[in-house]
Structure formats: structure tokens, C-alpha cells
Amino acid sequence: MRKLSRGAYEDTKGSVRAAEALAEVTLLTVVYYLVWRNLYDFSMFAYKGKYVLAGVYAALLFLIFENSECTKFGQLHWTDLAVGQIISLVLVNVVTYFQLCLIANGMISAAPMLILTVVEAVLALLAVIAFDKLYFKLYPPHDMLLIFGSESALGLKFKMDSRKEKYRVTGVISTQAGLDRILEEAAKYDAVILNEVPSALRNDILKFCYRYRIRVYLAPDLTDIMIRGAKNNTLFDTPLLTVKGTGLSPVQRVVKRTMDIALCGLAMVVAAPIMLVVAAAIKLEDGGPVFYKQDRLTRGGREFKILKFRSMIVDAEKYAGAVLASGNDPRITRVGKVIRATRLDELPQLLNILKGDMSIVGPRPERKCLADEITREVPEFPYRLKVRGGLTGYAQIFGKYNTSAYDKLRLDLIYIENYSLLLDIKLIILTLRIIFSKESTEGIDKAQEIQEKSRELLEELQKQEQ
Secondary structure: OHHHHHHHHHOOHHHHHHHHHHHHHHHHHHHHHHHHHHHOOHHHOOOOHHHHHHHHHHHHHHHHHHHOOOOOOOOOOHHHHHHHHHHHHHHHHHHHHHHHHHHHOOOOOOHHHHHHHHHHHHHHHHHHHHHHHHHHHHOOOEEEEEEEOOOHHHHHHHHHHOOOOOEEEEEEEEHHHOHHHHHHHHOOOOEEEEEOOOHHHHHHHHHHHHHOOOEEEEOOOHHHHHHHOOEEEOOOOOOEEEOOOOOOOHHHHHHHHHHHHHHHHHHHHHHHHHHHHHHHHHHHHHOOOOEEEEEEEOHHHOEEEEEEEOOEOOOOHHHHOOOOOOOOOOOEOHHHHHHHHOOHHHOOHHHHHHHOOEEEEOOOOOOHHHHHHHHHHOOOHHHHHHOOEEEEOHHHHHOOOOOOHHHHHHHHHHHHHOOOHHHHHHHHHHHHHHOOOOHHHOOHHHHHHHHHHHHHHHHHHHHHHO
16 A cells, blocks of 8 residues: 555656646746836737737747756756756747847847846746755655666666665665565565566566556666667557667658758857867967867768867877777867867867768767777667767767766667657757756766776675675
């Protein structure tokens, strides 16, 4: 009965988040209406039109908030929510300003909209903090059991420990303990986490948890992701799922390419002054070349020359070879540290996109030598080459610099198997948020720390069993 009661209580989370989002959007819309009503010439708008425009503003704000995932109070860190909301407000207010200009049949003052943006940003920050505290007061973290199948799977515990206000992993158990022992332990917890659990054992655990309403957090394997992108076949009384494995359809590729050209052309106009400043800073620091070219892989395994702003010393690979940079890599220049942290070193890739070698959204293009090395450990790694490499992408946004190759592959396949134009737009908006996220730039040293902690925990568990 405890599980059923807790499960029913958990079902209210979505309703609470929706109510909070609706309340915030309503508040911000009222502020917009007051600023517009008092700081603009109200006579230029029809009497009933003011309500329609307020409704359009609210709908647009809610849509952008939802697609930028900045109303997931309690799920994402409050700083990510705040940054996401402020970016969303800027986007909505820019669109709204030009909308008002069209209605007024001329350019109107931008000052009221700037005032509105500042006021709304402060209110959004206060709302995020308040709703975040309310969430954790209503829903304290679960006692969670991690069921792991290998040493590397233990690393998930330490990742979740970084968000102790949200996740509380209080128990761990190996798959080697056997089904009976695992189910006995699982019954004591509010939620379980399954990571690298063999499929037969995983099925039994899932059925048990489903029956008793124990929440399950599952790290999917590659076949799970492929099935998620499958199409239902309802021609027969036996349900069938169709997994094509062809990547994007011809129509999807045309739509995606059209969006790439349109958005890249606009982005080049906006980014040109920034690119000039970055280029001058690189040249002034050491007099070396501004750009760095490197062979990378894109759709179908084709190689192309990727273009980036140089962030390391000249001929950096002569000192260390083709290796990933660590957080304190001495090869990175002073300007390089700034442009890598802010992703400005990626801006020249807009030219690669216009040329057709890359897309705005897609898997990160890898070097052939590194891809070959990864493929020896993860044979499925080439699956991500079913689409063009991207300037940003699912793995770049939801992963970190230290994310393992296998986890990046899983994230990339989630994107490929669930592709839609709306998903591309969502990921582009989310890219603006991660520029300000410190976690997304965690280096290899952090991954090594997690690996060491996993090894120590495994050794401790083995001693307890002896």
C-alpha cells in the first residue's frame, strides 16, 4: 500500500509543473500588457486587438518555454532553468517587437521592450527559485537502488550524487547477486536504476517493478533506442514494429537542408562581427593562423575539412598527437580557453554547413583515426554516420565533454531515430542554454575521477560479500 500511495502522489508532479508554468506565463503576459499599454501609443491598435495580441504573446511564450525545457522545475538545475527562461524571453520579445512594428506600419521605439525584458528576467529568476523550492518541499528525493552490471555502470551513481537534492542513491547491488536477492532489495526502495543489466534479468526486474509501482530509471541499450524509433504495423492481429535503419527519409533530408541554408544565412549576418573580433584576438595573441582545418567524418563515412577558430598553439598535435584536450591542457591558448568555453571556436563551421558537409543539428563529426579507435571498442559507433555531422546535436547538448563514446552513441541514435523538424528547432534553442552551462564543459579529469570512485566502490562491495 505504501508503494501505491507514493505512486499516486508522484502522478501529481506533471499537474503541479503545468500549473506553475501557466501561472508564470500569465504573470509575464500581464507585465507585457502593462508595459505595452502604458509605454506605447495604444491608439494604433484596435480595441479588441489588445486581447488577441496578449493571447498570442502568452501562447508564444508558453511554446518557447516548453520547447526549451525551462519549465521542468525540480528536474533540471535551477540555474539551467533560469538561463533557459531568460533566453526564451529574449527570443519572444524580439519576435513580439517586430510583430508590433508590422502592426504599427513602421519602426517603433525598442526601449519599452528592453525594459520589459529586464523586468521579466527578474520575475522569471524569482519564479524559478520559488517553484524549485516548492517542488523539493512537495517531492523529497526517492531512496533509490542502483542495479549495476559492470564497474563502469557504477559511475552513474556518482553522476546522480551531484544532484542530491533530486536523486538519493542509498543502495547498490550487482546483477551477480541473482534475481531473488535483487527483487528482495528492490521492494525496500521507492525507485530502482538499471544500468548495463542483461536483458533477461532486466525483463524480470521491470515486470516486478511495474506490478508494484516501483519507479524505474533505465539506461537503454542500443536496441532499445532502435525500437523507440520503430513504426507500428497494425495490419495484423499480432502487433509488429518496423525498424528501417535508413536514417532520415528523402523528404526529411530536403526539409532539413532547407532549414540549414535559411538559418545559416541569417546566422552568418549576426555572427560576422563576433567572428571578426575572435579572429583579431587569435592573431594578436601569437601571430599564428586564425583558422584550423582538420579532416572529419560526415554522412556515409565521407571525409571533409572542418573549419574552426584555432584555440591551441600552432602545430599542437606535434606535442601530444591526436588526443582530446583535458581541462588544463597546456596547448590551449589564452584566447582558446575563452572561445572553447563559449563555443565561439565552432562559428566557422557555419561555412561547412552552407557547403553541405555538415548540418546545424547532428552528431559531432569525429576524426577518422579517433573514430576507428572507438569502433574497435564500440563496433556500433558508425551507426551515427546515417546523418550529416552537426554543429550542435543531441549528444553535444545532453552530454558533456567527458561523456563516454558509448553514451554519446546512444544520445546520437536517440536523435536519429526520433528526428523531426520540431526536434531540430528545440535543440537549436537548447544550444543557447548550454553555452552558459559549466557542467557541459567538464573535462577528461572529471571522468577519471568518476572512474576511480567506481573502482573503489566495487572493491568495497566485493569485500562486504566475502
